[in-house]
Amino acid sequence: MRSFLALRWLPRLLACALLLSAGPRAVAQKGPAGAPAPVVRRQLAAHRTAAPIKLDGLLDDAAWAGAPVADHFVEQQPHPGRPEHQPTEVRVLYDDAAMYVGAKMVEASADSIRHELTQRDDIGNTDFFGIFLDPYRDHLNGYGFIVLSTGVQFDTRYSPANGEDVAWNAVWESRVAPLPGGKGWSVEIRVPYSAIRFAQAPVQTWGLNFIRQRKKDNQQLSWNPINPAVDGFVNQWGELTGLENLHPPLRLSLTPYVSSYVNHYPYNEQGKRNYSTSFNGGADVKWGINESFTLDATLVPDFGQVISDNQVLNLSPFEVQYQENRAFFTEGTELFNKGGLFYSRRVGAQPIGFNDVGGQLQKGEFVYQNPGVTRLINATKVSGRTSKGLGIGVFNALSAASYATVEDSVGGARREVLTQPLTNYNIVVLDQSLPHNSYVSLINTNVTRAGQAYDANVTAGLFRFVDKSNQYAFKGQVNYSQRRGQVLNSEASIDDRSGYKYYLNYGKISGNWTWNVDHGIESNTYNPNDLGILFGNNNISQSATVSYNKYQPFWKVNNLYTSLGAYQSLLFRPTLYQDAGVYGRANTTFSKSFITTGFNANLDLAKHDYYEPRTAPLGPYYVRVPTSANLGAFVSSDGRKKLAYDVNAGVRLFALDERLARPRRASYGLTLSPRYRVSDQLNFRYTFDYGLKVNQIGYVNDGLDAGNPLDQPLLAAFGSDVLLGGRRVSTFTNTLTTNYTFTNRLSFTIRLRHYVSAVRYQAFARLRPGGTEENLPEYSRNHDNSFSAFNVDAALVWWFAPGSQVSLVWKDATSSYLLGNEATPLYFDNLANTANTPHNNNVSVKVLYYLDYLTLRPRRG
Numbered sequence: 001m002r003s004f005l006a007l008r009w010l011p012r013l014l015a016c017a018l019l020l021s022a023g024p025r026a027v028a029q030k031g032p033a034g035a036p037a038p039v040v041r042r043q044l045a046a047h048r049t050a051a052p053i054k055l056d057g058l059l060d061d062a063a064w065a066g067a068p069v070a071d072h073f074v075e076q077q078p079h080p081g082r083p084e085h086q087p088t089e090v091r092v093l094y095d096d097a098a099m100y101v102g103a104k105m106v107e108a109s110a111d112s113i114r115h116e117l118t119q120r121d122d123i124g125n126t127d128f129f130g131i132f133l134d135p136y137r138d139h140l141n142g143y144g145f146i147v148l149s150t151g152v153q154f155d156t157r158y159s160p161a162n163g164e165d166v167a168w169n170a171v172w173e174s175r176v177a178p179l180p181g182g183k184g185w186s187v188e189i190r191v192p193y194s195a196i197r198f199a200q201a202p203v204q205t206w207g208l209n210f211i212r213q214r215k216k217d218n219q220q221l222s223w224n225p226i227n228p229a230v231d232g233f234v235n236q237w238g239e240l241t242g243l244e245n246l247h248p249p250l251r252l253s254l255t256p257y258v259s260s261y262v263n264h265y266p267y268n269e270q271g272k273r274n275y276s277t278s279f280n281g282g283a284d285v286k287w288g289i290n291e292s293f294t295l296d297a298t299l300v301p302d303f304g305q306v307i308s309d310n311q312v313l314n315l316s317p318f319e320v321q322y323q324e325n326r327a328f329f330t331e332g333t334e335l336f337n338k339g340g341l342f343y344s345r346r347v348g349a350q351p352i353g354f355n356d357v358g359g360q361l362q363k364g365e366f367v368y369q370n371p372g373v374t375r376l377i378n379a380t381k382v383s384g385r386t387s388k389g390l391g392i393g394v395f396n397a398l399s400a401a402s403y404a405t406v407e408d409s410v411g412g413a414r415r416e417v418l419t420q421p422l423t424n425y426n427i428v429v430l431d432q433s434l435p436h437n438s439y440v441s442l443i444n445t446n447v448t449r450a451g452q453a454y455d456a457n458v459t460a461g462l463f464r465f466v467d468k469s470n471q472y473a474f475k476g477q478v479n480y481s482q483r484r485g486q487v488l489n490s491e492a493s494i495d496d497r498s499g500y501k502y503y504l505n506y507g508k509i510s511g512n513w514t515w516n517v518d519h520g521i522e523s524n525t526y527n528p529n530d531l532g533i534l535f536g537n538n539n540i541s542q543s544a545t546v547s548y549n550k551y552q553p554f555w556k557v558n559n560l561y562t563s564l565g566a567y568q569s570l571l572f573r574p575t576l577y578q579d580a581g582v583y584g585r586a587n588t589t590f591s592k593s594f595i596t597t598g599f600n601a602n603l604d605l606a607k608h609d610y611y612e613p614r615t616a617p618l619g620p621y622y623v624r625v626p627t628s629a630n631l632g633a634f635v636s637s638d639g640r641k642k643l644a645y646d647v648n649a650g651v652r653l654f655a656l657d658e659r660l661a662r663p664r665r666a667s668y669g670l671t672l673s674p675r676y677r678v679s680d681q682l683n684f685r686y687t688f689d690y691g692l693k694v695n696q697i698g699y700v701n702d703g704l705d706a707g708n709p710l711d712q713p714l715l716a717a718f719g720s721d722v723l724l725g726g727r728r729v730s731t732f733t734n735t736l737t738t739n740y741t742f743t744n745r746l747s748f749t750i751r752l753r754h755y756v757s758a759v760r761y762q763a764f765a766r767l768r769p770g771g772t773e774e775n776l777p778e779y780s781r782n783h784d785n786s787f788s789a790f791n792v793d794a795a796l797v798w799w800f801a802p803g804s805q806v807s808l809v810w811k812d813a814t815s816s817y818l819l820g821n822e823a824t825p826l827y828f829d830n831l832a833n834t835a836n837t838p839h840n841n842n843v844s845v846k847v848l849y850y851l852d853y854l855t856l857r858p859r860r861g
Helices: 004-009 016-020 354-360 712-718 827-836
Strands: 026-028 040-045 074-077 088-094 098-106 128-134 142-148 153-159 163-165 173-178 184-192 201-214 219-222 238-246 252-264 275-288 293-299 365-369 376-385 390-399 402-408 414-420 423-434 438-449 455-466 472-484 498-508 513-522 539-550 557-571 576-590 596-604 607-609 623-625 628-636 643-654 666-677 682-699 722-743 746-767 773-775 785-801 804-819 840-848
Touching: 088 201, 088 238, 098 128, 098 201, 128 153, 128 184, 142 173, 142 184, 354 402, 354 414, 376 423, 623 682, 712 722, 746 827, 785 827, 804 827
Parallel strands: 040 238
Antiparallel strands: 026 040, 074 219, 088 098, 098 184, 128 142, 128 201, 142 153, 153 163, 173 184, 201 219, 201 238, 252 275, 252 840, 275 293, 293 376, 365 402, 376 390, 390 423, 402 414, 423 438, 438 455, 455 472, 472 498, 498 513, 513 539, 539 557, 557 576, 576 596, 576 607, 596 628, 607 623, 628 643, 643 666, 666 682, 682 722, 722 746, 746 773, 746 785, 785 804, 804 840
8 A cells, every 4th residue: 555645646526515415514615716626624523421432443332322423435546526335434532531533344245354464554455444633723734543454553644844754653542343244344543632732722623534445446535525636635624523621631751762782793803802782771751841842852862773774886976865764853853844954864974074084194093993973862852833823843962972093003002083073953943834724934953063163054934825725826945054163173164154045936736737837046055964965056946847637537547647847957156057858757547457557758958967077166067968868667566466566667868979989878777576465464575676877977986096007197187177987887776575464563574685786987088177078098997896785674573562662673784895806797796795795793672661641640539
């Protein structure tokens, strides 16, 4: 199952009158003539109960009988607007501590229900039921609590910044049970008020929706209709009325942890142990400061069990952006991610002076040890939203100073070189929700380092204004960056002391036809990279896109999504042409086979790449990339079948470079990803990625060596000119993932990844100002290189109580980077080299236990 956020893009609903025939009252909001069908807001009254609810999934408590029923769900896919033919009934109860949801999902027979066991927050080949809440009814921010037919839980948050944030986790309870005679299934859900945030008010109305999935027929149905032609998801929910005398509880929880590690690396060197052990302890704390705001802190965190990064060989002038896998930095960060200023991997990342230790060496010294990450001492988040729609977020983290150890090769004396001072990271966000799915925001990020090392600050303002009919939107952003102080271990002042960025976008956002135009500038000194990420500044860009989507089935397909656009970019200073082109894409799903397929095509005019030469300032040097055309296509089969697959292929062909006698450039890519479900407990997924770039022209990454006789003549002649290479780059990635789920609380996963990329240089050229290139047929130094990486991540995870788990993790990792004659472009030679390279093995056990003050406090007699 792909993320059910796709519901907002599902085919358009037919007449909403189907909902008006029975069930709770519906309120329609009028729209202008020619607009998509108006949003219908159905209403359901919650029923207060004084009797305790036994959570067993059976709905046999007397309180359920008196609660109003939400029914008459509407199919969202594959036939939008069709009323459900297998009834769904939902009731909502509440008391002073929690909200209770009971639902019955009728089926023709027991074998109509799909029951694949998965890990928490993973929807597989499974039926599910979910409740969606918008307590502040701002139509922008919401919660989702989903229960699979197997009893597995899935929770998520919705916001304009993060969209659907599946990394968010709450502590709540649920149980499922079969209906009598196997004619369906039922679920009971208990959502404690401590899991959500809402305002203090005598009477409240919340945003509400229910969604059901029937995987047998690939159906998704909702209680309140969600029109895919209308922009937004949370803004199309119904309403939960009748909530009286609710009081936000004291939200206070502590999740202490203990962990132990055994690490083996075969140094086999005198004075170094092959085995090392460690024992760690710390805690996560959540405290509800008031009804709106929560403090979330991690003290002495341990992130040693997170999945390994997908390391790659980076030939580009920009850094590699890695996925964030640390739970503290992925949960509840929707406010801090507004504006794209927060790249959480900066916190606890590689020290800023990691690559400069060599320049600090004295005669006869060598680098003995150089830690690649900084140690995070603690991190804290305070976030929430007031009843007036003002969201406030404050993030703070502190990392310890980091030092490299250098050793004298003669006397053996050692000393430390500072690579990162004590550093404080801080973010402040103000986000005001406005009517009609609009908002304005102010964000500030700050990095303060101890001593004379430089500090950094970025301030941004954002806005989005939508008209009353939800047809047109105007949004934008203005950023200002500052850096003050000195380069680490130097008297030189830091560069990029101040800069700016702005971005504007206007377009039609709802209907079958949509369009938008945008324009943005990043100045040549704009630099948010101390706490954010930007791959290249000094840029002016603009684009225009028009889309036509059919949400209703026609011919033999369920839907059709198409778009066509054009773009152009310039260098900002000096103002010079960079690139321009047109692009188009389309995709659809076939009605009977449920095969999804699509394509994308690009025509990119000749490009001036000012970043590839790695020279400053930008402008005089650039690599000219000829006009090229790209065609890509993908096919995804029906995921309900035991054997399913995804295939993605693409080819890019370049025009001949008329300036020099060179072979034509080309690049090819292929991804094959079959998956096989052996049973509802065991499944395998294999992914093969292959990329080939032929006759690519690029910067020679290991550069020219003053100590190499083959390079000395070029260094004497080049001056500021750049060495380019014509190369063949082949990359293979093989990944195998196996999941075995014992119960809905106990699972085992193992993931094996082998990556190898080989670069073979076939010709060299001298790059001069103005993009002029001069072939160097006599130059023969071997610059070939290859990089291999192998990782195993195996985890046995047991959720033994709500919010509490035990995890046993084994990690095996190795990598090798080879240059010159050692590098080989042959895949199996690289595989053998990877197997023979020393591996780092790590086994760890971690125990977390969730303690909630509300369950621990003494009961009043």
